Amino acid sequence: MLRGQLFARKTVDQCIADSEVGGGMRRTLGAVQLTALGIGAIIGAGIFAAIGTAISGDAGHVGAGAAIVVSIVLAGVTSALAAITYSEFAAMIPISGSAYTYAYATLGELVAWIIGWDLILEYAVGNIAVAIGWAGCFDSLLRGLGVELPRWLVTDILTARHNPALLASVPHLGPIPLVFNLPAFGIVAIITWLLVIGTKETAWVNTLMVVIKVAIIGLFLVVGIAYVKPQQWSTPAFAPNGLAGISVGAAIIFFSYIGFDAVSTAAEEARNPQRDIPRGIIWSLIICTVLYVGIAFVLTGIIPWDKLNVPDPLAVALQYIHADWAAGVLALGAVAAMTSVLLVFQLGQARIFMSMARDGLLPPWAARLHPRYKTPHVTTIVTGIFVALFAAIAPIGVVLELTNIGTLFAFILVALGIIVLRRTDPKRPRPFRTPWVPLLPIVSILFCVYLIVSLPTLTKVRFVAWLVAGAVIYFLYSVRHSRVRREGEVGPRVGGEPA
Secondary structure, rough: OOHHOOOOOOHHHHHHHHEEEEEEEEOOEEEHHHHHHHHHHHHHHHHHHHHHHHHHHHHEEEHHHHHHHHHHHHHHHHHHHHHHHHHHHHOOOOOOOOOOOHHHHHHHHHHHHHHHHHHHHHHHHHHHHHHHHHHHHHHHHHHHHHOOOOHOOOOOOHHHHOOOHHHHHHEOOOOOOOOOHHHHHHHHHHHHHHHOOOOOOOHHHHHHHHHHHHHHHHHHHHHHHHHOHHHHHHHOOOOHHHHHHHHHHHHHHHHHHHHHHHHHHHHHHHHOOOHHHHHHHHHHHHHHHHHHHHHHHHHHHOOOOHHHHOHHHHHHHHHHHHHHHHHHHHHHHHHHHHHHHHHHHHHHHHHHHHHHHHOOOOOOOOOOOOOOOOOOHHHHHHHHHHHHHHHOOOOOHHHHHHHHHHHHHHHHHHHHHHHHHHHHHHOOOOOOOOOOHHHHHHHHHHHHHHHHOOHHEEEEEEEEHHHHHHHHHHHHHHHHHHHOOOOOOOOOOEEEOOO
């Protein structure tokens, strides 16, 4: 009995009916804006920072060397397979919630909760790290312009405690040192305000950021290509650590692809979701893959692969060829890149919380829409406060490692969902169909498992601990408030409560 309740499923019709309660959200986004949302979420800290570690390695990883191109293609194929399965669900169930909603309709409530909890790693927790990275790039940009912020306003308290000289210069409020990452807090506050006032306004800001960062990447390619030395791609420099280096490089660089699934969280705000959501997902992934391959070829062609274990590898490469002016401009591109990632990820997290609250797995206040702007303002503000506070006081730590494994796990569950729904509801209209089912979803799962295996053991342990914490919340609250398993409740609610 309990097993049947834990795996109770919502029908696709129930999912769609729930999205229409209270008049629904404003449909203002077209294919171009959705593609820009995808690019905005994908191109960020990964390609501007993580690619250096993927190429050179660090104390805990071996690097791919110039074979990072192969790693990028491997990670890209993994993402492309997942994107195809996401597209079928997004077109068939065009509502907020992404993989959480898809799992609820196919694999049942417990799996849906697991994936919803899992997606917090990709969006909210990942955004803490991105906000801290954004603050570092913004600080570098200001210093390049001759503006020097006090170090205690751009540092977290834990980092400051390991720097006695800095800690001695910090002003105190009684015994409390006033160490506070102001840029990280400030950018999250601005983005939260943008997301509350409207998705259309947010989309235009994101599109502007996307144009800037793609232009900056174009600048890197144009400037760097003249200095490429093909001999740096020769054996053994091409793959100095063999298949192991390529595999680890793919697992690390996968972070550069995270975000395309955020397009599906905006499904309720798309004008023609059945057509435009798949286009937005697939086109954003194709565009980013082409740019990544170009960056990898130029980067490894102008600087030896073992010199790239740095936080800003693209800028270091430009400095290596004495294009210092271009390295300065690149800092602007990094700021724009991370701004758009923050925008799209925070947009996605609020909508996942909203979907979970609609189903009773979170408190009903999380499902409320703003009466004027028709945005999930409560969850947007709560998420913003959480991200801003931790970004202001915490170091980056291990949150990026958790983001990769969490996203890969979500991809596995979505692929399983495609196979299950083809058997349980084969006649359901599918505006976009995943080809070669079940072969393609199975291949997608195998690729994801391969990358998970390539991640450090400690990352896997932390991920399991995260899931255990989520299970505690589920069994203490969500089990008792689930709408789907509540006797007699079959229709949509008003204001988050049963009708």
